[in-house]
Amino acid sequence: MIAAIRALLRFRALVRSLVSRELKARYRGSVLGFLWSFVNPLLVLLTYTLVFTVILPNRQEDIQPYFLFLFCGILPWTWFQASLAESSGVIIASGNLIKKVLFPAEVLPAVTVLANLAHFLLGLPILLAFLLWKGRLAWTAVLLPLPILVQLVLTLGLALFLSALTVHFRDIQNILTHVLHLWFFATPVIYSYAAIPEGSPLRQALRLNPMTHVMVTYQQVLFHGNVDHWRGLFLAFLVGVLAFAAGAFLFDRLRDTLPEEV
């Protein structure tokens, strides 16, 4: 794991230029260009707001205004979900690089995760502006880097794991879409974790999901303005470190097979 971190640091110039290339390339040729980084989360927000305030209204008291609560969760979830979906195919898609150039393959999933982090960070000012507008912005917002860090470690680990394994088992790409869909509903993004009765089996199940704790922290830091979920976040961090270690280990084991199997 240390070796993996060291490799990523050693290639940081490459990572940085590839991330900026991703960001530039993504919206190249579209009319709105970079604005899409802002428009995209707004449109997702609009859809969910429409569903959960008009079609299936959510009237839970502690999460009103609901669209704002939703926004606090949707934004980081989009980062998580897009990172994993993209990283599963990233090595196959860059087969040319792996096969024809001496290229550190672990850079690829890392670039995917970081490029999506950049999108997340670009969307953040909009969220903060909304919070300010509704008078919800509290001092706790300065704690935001903590859940971001935990999510980063967890996502990187999963991305390393998935990107290497998908080269051998291409089925993963298909399964993953559905797993992520289920994972979305198994994470308190569109509903409130606090509203689920203490000790109920559902709550027990949700506790096993590291993203639950990350998400609850986001919501507390940004929306509720009081943070008491430290233990959960710390556990999620441990799971993240574990995932990173496992991902780095598997990636290293499979590294030599990648150029041959891509």
Next chain:
Amino acid sequence: MTAPAIVARDVAKLYRRYAHRNQFRTLKSALLTGSVLSDLRPEETFTALEGVSFEVPRGATFGVIGENGSGKSTLLKLVAGITRPTRGSLSVDGRVSALIELGAGFHPEISGRENVSINGIMLGLTRREVERRFDAIVDFAELREFIDAPVKTYSSGMYMRLGFAVAIHVDPEVLLIDEVLAVGDEAFTRKCLDKIAEFHRRGKTILFVTHSLGLVEKMCDDVLWLRHGRTADRGDPKRVVDAYLTYVAAGEEALLQAQPATTAALATTPDEPAPQAAPGEPAPATGYRPGRWGGREIEIRAVRLLDARGRERRVFVPGETVTLALSVRAREPVTDFVFGVGLYSADGSCVYGTNTDIEGFVPRRAEGEAEVRLALEGLSLVEGTYLLDLAAHRRDGTPYDYLRGLHSFRVKSRVKDVGLYRPLHRWSFSGGADITPPEPRGELDLGEETGA
């Protein structure tokens, strides 16, 4: 000039084949049986390289030749560090740049300028180094006016030029080149070759994989010939290239020998035109269709092509004496007969034709078994495949047995001259023309290597 730049010791590379793949194993079953990692162990292996050892001294140009699939590219990838040897050791001293695929890693959506900097970083430069070399790269690629356009709008030539320009400006100690010069227009290829020559002058090490044997002879100090992943020969370029060419010619010989239109099968061939040329032959132009016809009053029972020592061969070099030997049999005594031979190029044009009647031989009597021989002395043909018409017929042209295009032979030559035939010729110069003649090398000696 002391320590070698590349050292390979007993290098072997096995590629894995995953047998489970063929049985439609999925992730699910792998997970269920808990064998994700063990499934990734190879079930069968394929040996791409075995026991390859060599050293390339600093500043040398080292060529690797061999047929397709002989392990050349695998070797290059090993030296480049893209894959690792399964056994043995391979060490490279100095920064390596591999021209394996030009422009690998270019992103089509972004501009040439951005691609240059990212590609440079991928190939191991720092951002500052790329900036410093940027102008040189763009000038070399001759893309100044397009450098801000997205790479997807480039023609394939422009794409390659940019790729080559970046790779060459990484300024490696060791340059690996894999057949990249085969593509691209004349002018650019020349420019690349000049650049490579410049590298050589500056004392850089070059490892060169190519099918262009001329280039190998011209540029390399040392050549490795790989055959089925093993070292077939190594050493002086001229000697190794000759040995390789001889081997390739022998292979073609074997292929021609194995063709279905062998003399044994011929005796029972029915009187039908064959639908097409024998496999492995270029299809002749319409109008020349292989086939066999005639009343068989005289039958051509076997055809052999012999070299000067009387050995049967199918591949010859210019200048050799080739003898066509026809075994014939007359069913009953015949007094009106002509033997003829026609020589056609692969596209069906007649190179030469003659028969005993044209040349004034007067038939008297043919009866029972006989052999007819025609010696072509000092074979005056350029490289290529030639088809034979062999016939026995009446003087009025009525065929007894006419074999069209059922036999062929091949001419291999070191000189790649063109045309339908090669007159005996000699160049001479006088006055102000100063010109260095080629080293006298003679033709390949197929007779030594490929005889029975």
